[in-house]
Amino acid sequence: MANIQQVAQKAGVSVATVSRVMNNSSSVTASTRQKVENAIKELNYEPSVLGRNLRTSESRLILVLIPSISNPFYTEIINGIEDTSIKNGYNILLCETDSSVERENIYLNMIKNKLVDGAISMDPAVNMEKLNQLALDYPIIQCSEYEEGGIIPYVTINNELAAYQAVKHLIKLGHERIALVNSDEKFLYARQRRQGYDRALKEYHLPIREELIYHTDYLEFDYGIQAMRKLLEVQEKPTAVFAVSDTLAIGALKEINQSGLQVPNDIAVVGFDKISFSNMTNPSLTTISQPMYKMGCTAATMLINSVVGKKVENIVLDHELVIRDSTMG
Amino acid sequence: MANIQQVAQKAGVSVATVSRVMNNSSSVTASTRQKVENAIKELNYEPSVLGRNLRTSESRLILVLIPSISNPFYTEIINGIEDTSIKNGYNILLCETDSSVERENIYLNMIKNKLVDGAISMDPAVNMEKLNQLALDYPIIQCSEYEEGGIIPYVTINNELAAYQAVKHLIKLGHERIALVNSDEKFLYARQRRQGYDRALKEYHLPIREELIYHTDYLEFDYGIQAMRKLLEVQEKPTAVFAVSDTLAIGALKEINQSGLQVPNDIAVVGFDKISFSNMTNPSLTTISQPMYKMGCTAATMLINSVVGKKVENIVLDHELVIRDSTMG
DNA sequence: ATTAAATTTGTAATCGATTACAAGTTATGA
DNA sequence: TCATAACTTGTAATCGATTACAAATTTAAT
Structure with a gap:
C-alpha cells in the first residue's frame, strides 16, 4: 500500500497538499487537485486510518x-x-x-x-x-x-407499565392464577416488570402467590422449559403465564404442549420483546412489542x-x- | 490519559525503558522495572493501541x-x-x-x-x-x-452429502413426493444441496419434479411460509419437504400447521443447520447439524x-x- | 587493578497521517 | 506599475508508541 509521501512525490506536491485533497479542506487549485487525484488513482492509495486517527x-x-x-x-x-x-x-x-x-x-x-x-x-x-x-x-x-x-x-x-398492561390483559380475559417467569431481580428491568405484575394483580384484588413466581438465571429457551416444568408441578396450576422474554415464553409454550395441555385454552402465555420467531410458534405468541x-x-x-x-x-x-x-x- | 513520555518522566527513565517494561522484551533491572511500574500505576497509564499499531x-x-x-x-x-x-x-x-x-x-x-x-x-x-x-x-x-x-x-x-442423507432419510420413510425449498442457486451451497437432493432421488429411481422445487430469495421465516404456501397449491401435494435452512423449515412448518395439516403425518419436514430454535418448534425439527x-x-x-x-x-x-x-x- | 565482555539504559528515527505557520504565488485596485 | 490582499502551497511539528544503535554501566576474567 502506498502512503501519502509516495503520492505526494508522484504528483510533485507536498504531503500537505495531498492531505488537503483527501479531506477537501482548504482550497486547492483545480490543476493540482487533478495531479494529486491522478497520483492517488495510479498508486491505488487509501489513507491509513491508523495514522489519521493517531493525529486527530x-x-x-x-x-x-x-x-x-x-x-x-x-x-x-x-x-x-x-x-x-x-x-x-x-x-x-x-x-x-x-x-x-x-x-x-x-x-x-x-x-x-x-x-x-x-x-x-x-x-x-x-x-x-x-x-x-x-x-x-x-x-x-x-x-x-x-x-x-x-x-x-x-x-x-416503560417496563413497569408494559408488564402491567400484559398482566391486565390476562386478568381481563378472566385469569386469576397468573404465573410470572422473571429473570434475576438484580436486574432493573426484572424489578420493574415485577412491579407492573404486582400492580395489576393488586388493582384487581388478586393475591400475589409466591409459588407462581419463578426466577431464571438466563433468558434462553431451556430456562423457559425449566420454569414451566416447575410451575406445572404447583398444586393449583396457573391458568396463564407472563414471561419477561419471548425466549422464555417460547420455552414455556413448548413445555405446556409437551405436557398435553392446550395453549391458550388450558394455559395462556404472554411474552416480551416481539422477536421475529414469536410469530412462528404454534400458537403465535402474544407479546409486548418493544420499538x-x-x-x-x-x-x-x-x-x-x-x-x-x-x-x-x-x-x-x-x-x-x-x-x-x-x-x- | 497519560502517555508514555509522562510515565518515563515520572519514573525518571527513558521512553524506551517504559516500552520495554510494557512488553517485557529485553532485560530491565528489577529496580528500574519497579520504578516504571509504580509510575504506570500512579498515572493509570494504558498504552495507546493506535500509536502501537502504527509502529508495528x-x-x-x-x-x-x-x-x-x-x-x-x-x-x-x-x-x-x-x-x-x-x-x-x-x-x-x-x-x-x-x-x-x-x-x-x-x-x-x-x-x-x-x-x-x-x-x-x-x-x-x-x-x-x-x-x-x-x-x-x-x-x-x-x-x-x-x-x-x-x-x-x-x-x-460436505453440503452435497448432507442433503443427500436428509433426502434419503425421507425416502426410507416411504416418501416419494419430496419438495425442496432451496435458496437461489447462484450460491454454491444451494447448488451443492440441490445436487444431493437429485442424487438421492435418482438413486431410488424417483422422478425430479420441477413443481416441487421452490427457490426463495432470502432465508427468513417469512420466505419459508411463502414457499410452503405455493407448494400446498400444487395438484399432487408433497408428502415431505426438505428446506435448506431451519428458518425456512420453521416457516414451512408454521404454514402446514396453519393449513390444518399435521406434521409429520401429512407432511414431514427436514431443515438444515440445527439452530437452537429448531428444538422449540412443535413438533421439533429434524435437521442437519453443522458443527x-x-x-x-x-x-x-x-x-x-x-x-x-x-x-x-x-x-x-x-x-x-x-x-x-x-x-x- | 585493569581490561574485555555482558548487560542495562538512552537517543533518535520511524510508522502515516494532519495542520499551524511561513512562504510563495496570483489577483485586485489605485 | 506597484503595493496589498487573497489565495495556494510547502515546511516541519505533532500524535504515541517501538526499536536499531550507541552509550553507559555492571560483571567477569586475568
Whole structure:
C-alpha cells in the first residue's frame, strides 16, 4: 500500500497538499487537485486510518456491547444502531461480552485507547462502576438496560407499565392464577416488570402467590422449559403465564404442549420483546412489542450527539401489547 | 490519559525503558522495572493501541463479516471464532454487511488500513472479485460459504452429502413426493444441496419434479411460509419437504400447521443447520447439524495461522443428521 | 587493578497521517 | 506599475508508541 509521501512525490506536491485533497479542506487549485487525484488513482492509495486517527484522535467507530449475539432481542436494535451510524459516517464494532467482566474490559479499553469514539452498552450485567468511571471522560449511552439516577444517558421503555398492561390483559380475559417467569431481580428491568405484575394483580384484588413466581438465571429457551416444568408441578396450576422474554415464553409454550395441555385454552402465555420467531410458534405468541429498531436509532443518535459534544437527555420510548393466539385462541 | 513520555518522566527513565517494561522484551533491572511500574500505576497509564499499531502494523483484531446478525445460524460459529481468537490474544470485530457491497467495502477496507490483521468472511453474497484481490495481500478465510477452486482457504461441510442423507432419510420413510425449498442457486451451497437432493432421488429411481422445487430469495421465516404456501397449491401435494435452512423449515412448518395439516403425518419436514430454535418448534425439527462452533474455532485458527505466516489448508468438517419429531412422530 | 565482555539504559528515527505557520504565488485596485 | 490582499502551497511539528544503535554501566576474567 502506498502512503501519502509516495503520492505526494508522484504528483510533485507536498504531503500537505495531498492531505488537503483527501479531506477537501482548504482550497486547492483545480490543476493540482487533478495531479494529486491522478497520483492517488495510479498508486491505488487509501489513507491509513491508523495514522489519521493517531493525529486527530477520532476513529468514527462506535463500540456496541451486547451480552450475547444469540439473543434475537438485540438483532433489531443493532440494525437501528448500524443504520443510523452509517448515515452519520460512523461504523460500528459489535462486541459480545458474554457478561464476562474480562471480555468487557478488553472492549471497554478500546474507548480509552481511542480505537472507538464512544460506546453503547446493552449488557444488563455490565460492571456499572467501571462504566460510570469511563463515562466521566468518554461518550457512553445505555440502551434498554440502565441505572436509575445514574450519570449515563439511556434510552428505554416503560417496563413497569408494559408488564402491567400484559398482566391486565390476562386478568381481563378472566385469569386469576397468573404465573410470572422473571429473570434475576438484580436486574432493573426484572424489578420493574415485577412491579407492573404486582400492580395489576393488586388493582384487581388478586393475591400475589409466591409459588407462581419463578426466577431464571438466563433468558434462553431451556430456562423457559425449566420454569414451566416447575410451575406445572404447583398444586393449583396457573391458568396463564407472563414471561419477561419471548425466549422464555417460547420455552414455556413448548413445555405446556409437551405436557398435553392446550395453549391458550388450558394455559395462556404472554411474552416480551416481539422477536421475529414469536410469530412462528404454534400458537403465535402474544407479546409486548418493544420499538427495538427505533431504540437502536435513538441510542446511536444520542451517542453521536454526545461524541460531538452536545448534551443528551434520557429517552423513554413507547411500547405496544401485541395480542395473538397464545392468549386468544 | 497519560502517555508514555509522562510515565518515563515520572519514573525518571527513558521512553524506551517504559516500552520495554510494557512488553517485557529485553532485560530491565528489577529496580528500574519497579520504578516504571509504580509510575504506570500512579498515572493509570494504558498504552495507546493506535500509536502501537502504527509502529508495528499489527492490530490483533480480526474482522468477521456476516450477512445478517438475525440469522441464528451464525451465532454459534461466532462463539467459536470469538473463543479461539481470545485464547490467542486476538479480538474480533463483528460486522454485518446485509449483503450490501457498500457496507462490505467499508469493512473490507479496514484490512488495507491495518485496522485489522485479517478477515473471516461468511457472506455467501460477498463480492468474490474484491475478496480475491484482497487475499493476494492479506490473510482471509472463508467460513461455510466459499469459492470452488479459488485461492482463499475455507472451512465448510460436505453440503452435497448432507442433503443427500436428509433426502434419503425421507425416502426410507416411504416418501416419494419430496419438495425442496432451496435458496437461489447462484450460491454454491444451494447448488451443492440441490445436487444431493437429485442424487438421492435418482438413486431410488424417483422422478425430479420441477413443481416441487421452490427457490426463495432470502432465508427468513417469512420466505419459508411463502414457499410452503405455493407448494400446498400444487395438484399432487408433497408428502415431505426438505428446506435448506431451519428458518425456512420453521416457516414451512408454521404454514402446514396453519393449513390444518399435521406434521409429520401429512407432511414431514427436514431443515438444515440445527439452530437452537429448531428444538422449540412443535413438533421439533429434524435437521442437519453443522458443527458450527467447531467451524468457528477452525476458521479462527486458520486465520491466525495465516496472519503469522503459516500455510493453511482447506478443511471439510463432519455433519450429522438429527432425527426429531418432524419426520418421525 | 585493569581490561574485555555482558548487560542495562538512552537517543533518535520511524510508522502515516494532519495542520499551524511561513512562504510563495496570483489577483485586485489605485 | 506597484503595493496589498487573497489565495495556494510547502515546511516541519505533532500524535504515541517501538526499536536499531550507541552509550553507559555492571560483571567477569586475568
